[in-house]
């Protein structure tokens with residue numbers, strides 16, 4: 001059974017699935033749409049469902065109040081509060097609690113956790129309402145154009161667990177929503193239509209009632225009551241009400257502005273209108289967007305120019321030339337797009353996401369580049385910073401937290417804008433090549449251009465390389481980037497069913513290094529104990545090693561609740577045996593210190609660099625640790641030093657490392673989603689590792705008791721490993737001391753070799769550097785002075801290989817370098833124009849062979865070409881080469897062919913002469 005069958009099933013029993021008490025009380029009648037056959041409920045007789053209605057509220061709103069965005073929220077908040085709902089603050093738009101999503105795409109996502117591939121609903125209170133900002137990137141090309149599409153929008157989430165205290169079900173939900181429309185907004189009951197629908201999510205589904213006023217869908221009340229899929233489902237123990245209503249639409253229905261953008265961005269639209277100096281023709285825009293709305297719903301066109309086609313139809317209906325219409329409408333589409341995109345960037349960057357080329361970050365980069373392109377295309381004088389400021393100022397009553405990270409949003413947008421400006425020249429070059437070749441670009445071409453060179457279709461449109469942006473470009477690009485990030489390799493051992501969970505001693509008392517345990521199962525080379533203090537591989541932490549009995553433990557993994565120890569051999573081990581086990585103390589100690597250090601470095605990076613720093617991944621081994629953080633640029637020396645300094649201050653403060661288990665919901669509310677640095681925790685109990693107030697993370701790893709135990713954290717290296725990710729490699733504890741000792745030893749060696757002392761090391765080193773420079777100069781002079789003599793001797797010692805005087809000199813050299821042979825070779829052919837000079841140079845173990853060729857002027861006239869010779873020889877040596885007729889060079893790696901190549905040179909020369 002698919003979605004359609006479920007829908008048919010529900011609609012075949014409307015009394016069970018859709019008839020709510022309100023319908024009976026007020027006399028709502030059930031109708032069937034003659035156009036799309038959907039069922040819907042209304043007070044007045046209708047045979048067409050609201051999907052086919054034009055937006056007749058534009059210019060004529062059906063409400064008794066005019067509420068802008070914030071005003072509408074204030075009314076909604078008051079209404080639901082007075083009806084027993086808790087108002088919950090919005091969750092981050094960057095979805096840290098679900099591995100399958102980058103961004104929060106709906107209000108219900110806030111309360112969904114995934115465990116064992118099953119969706120669990122966790123509500124912080126019951127019932128509740130949340131003004132959840134949601135990010136979606138599948139309609140980018142419609143934003144600013146349709147009057148109602150956004151990349152970020154506020155979904156008012158009215159949510160409750162129907163079966164828990166405070167919960168309610170369909171009847172009360174629809175009563176409340178109906179009350180909001182009629183009592184709060186003053187909409188007449190006859191204006192409201194409820195359409196029957198179904199909703200299917202991950203592992204759960206149910207019936208839903210969408211409510212419409214004058215063609216505009218205002219909300220959708222989903223009654224999630226079945227779990228499983230359409231073929232195998234049962235009624236949920238805790239049914240969920242999930243009503244979502246777009247705040248942008250609720251405000252719009254009361255304002256009746258031409259688009260929902262006009263009433264949703266407050267002073268931002270005003271700011272943009274001033275900047276563009278357009279005289280607004282409200283009536284024209286109202287008429288235009290009313291026509292857009294009625295046609296947009298029913299577009300069944302996937303072609304790339306569907307929007308253009310739609311506009312052409314409208315221009316005919318409005319009896320106005322298409323170009324004229326474009327001239328009026330396009331600046332508005334542009335400012336609406338800018339308003340939407342900058343608001344999305346504000347929320348996403350505020351919540352810790354970075355524009356980049358990977359993961360969800362690519363969406364943000366695209367949005368910013370679109371904004372910059374548009375501003376450039378229209379040559380407007382608009383500052384992105386001003387826009388951000390105006391957004392924050394307007395939204396701060398509703399989202400006060402936006403003020404906190406405003407500065408950081410500026411910083412990131414500035415860096416990204418500069419980056420864009422600096423790549424523009426290259427983009428221009430590529431674009432002019434495309435134009436010259438007059439190539440018709442497909443969507444795949446455009447995707448390639450974006451992926452490899454960062455060229456957006458908006459840019460190509462701006463400079464007239466393409467006329468339209470294919471409407472499926474962004475969808476295709478999204479699909480490309482939405483592939484799930486994480487898939488960890490772990491061997492899967494069969495036949496563990498029925499075994500009891502292993503008792504985890506390392507959590508009970510992390511100091512246990514020796515313990516007795518019983519072998520309860522042996523599978524392949526894996527030993528399963530009733531209890532263990534061996535920490536298994538996981539969360540970037542390398543496993544413990546040690547002994548079980550007298551056998552070495554090579555690897556420890558965890559599968560479900562069971563810890564498996566891979567051992568060197570099974571000679572003395574058998575099932576049922578009670579054995580003494582020992583964890584390698586030094587190894588565990590070192591790994592533990594590196595683990596706690598990643599927590600400290602993560603937070604010290606964030607306080608040093610900015611709030612966008614999150615742990616991207618981490619690795620904790622015996623000899624060193626590695627932490628990858630999200631950051632926009634490579635780190636300079638000072639930044640690394642500051643991170644290290646802050647980290648060591650925490651070490652020296654000897655702070656308490658506190659570990660405690662919390663209920664998941666409680667820990668999220670108490671410590672925020674920052675706890676998920678190492679990713680999502682797939683259980684309802686969360687182990688919180690708290691280093692005073694400095695760093696709080698959910699983590700299952702092993703940790704020291706106090707930061708002082710780390711002794712020292714030393715960053716060895718920082719490296720930008722991909723766009724938006726910087727890697728720090730570091731050592732701590734004994735590994736740090738060993739590292740310093742080793743450095744010291746190196747310095748001692750150098751001072752001794754220089755015959756200096758540690759105090760005078762830099763001075764002595766500089767002196768030696770100077771001397772070495774002087775020697776180099778001397779060699780050059782020597783070479784210059786002796787080269788005429790060498791050249792002469794080369795000329796006389798070369799072999800004449802033909803009657804017309806062409807001579808060949810070949811040599812293989814393991815001592816002198818390229819520079820020498822280039823100088824001598826050139827001298828020699830200048831002295832003797834009949835000469836061909838070929839030199840193969842090898843500089844020792846592991847290095848390849850260089851090929852240097854010079855051909856004298858007369859020899860060139862006989863058809864010899866240095867570049868060609870270099871190429872042929874290099875290929876024979878397994879490499880490549882080239883050059884011009886006088887000088888050629890190249891190289892290869894097959895040293896065993898040197899003799900063969902040299903021997904063949906004479907034959908080659910005579911053959912060329914014959915030709």
Ligand SMILES: [Zn+2]
Nearest residue numbers: 033035036049
């Ligand atoms: Zn219909």
Ligand SMILES: [Zn+2]
Nearest residue numbers: 678699700701
């Ligand atoms: Zn950790």
